[in-house]
Amino acid sequence: MRELLSQIEGLLGPSHIPPGSVSRGFRRRDPLLEEKVRKALQNLDPPLGALVTAGWNSRMRTTAGVAILGCNQIWLHPGLREVSEEEVDRTLLHELAHLLARHRHPHRRIEPHGEEWRVACRDLGIPGESRTHRLPFQARRMKRHFILRCPVCGRHHERVRRPRRPLACLHCCLTHNGGLYDEKFRFVVSSKDLQPEDY
Ligand SMILES: [Zn+2]
Ligand SMILES: [Zn+2]
Known part of the structure; x- marks a missing residue:
């Protein structure tokens, strides 16, 4: 969560940002990512699926993705698209698991990568997911250095x-x-x- 918190400053805004629009110049919603979110949740939690905003944040550096619990937003590093589609999907589901765990336990204090998150990962089809999501991106940072x-x-x-x-x-x-x-x-x-x- 610490790596998530570091990305949050400046991001806590209105949860509704029109698709394709630019918000503060560095975040852009992506209808395709949001469609993936709804698909992933269709048998688990469709109401949450309707709430989630997902897109790309061009200000990210070493963090692949961030989940903002308060307003159900997921922002991914644009560079992930150059790593692979699998990496995009995996990071999206990793972040979605944070939202799902919170949505299932709105009143309980839960560890960011604790049991509730691990269960959510399993339910979303990424059992055994790693708690860090930096490696794929650091691998990319090594390129053209x-x-x-x-x-x-x-x-x-x-x-x-x-x-x-x-x-x-x-x-x-x-x-x-x-x-x-x-x-x-x-x-x-x-x-x-x-x-x-x-x-
Ligand atoms: Zn995480
Ligand atoms: Zn020369």
């Missing part, structure tokens, strides 16, 4: 890892130096903080 830029021609490449050896721009070495390495054309390496897609 370093930029190699040629100081002469400006060409650049992206790499997952920082190069261990000095690398020079092939284009410039070929054009100006007969294809041999020259320190002049050595790439400048910078790290890139991968941003979620903008909306």
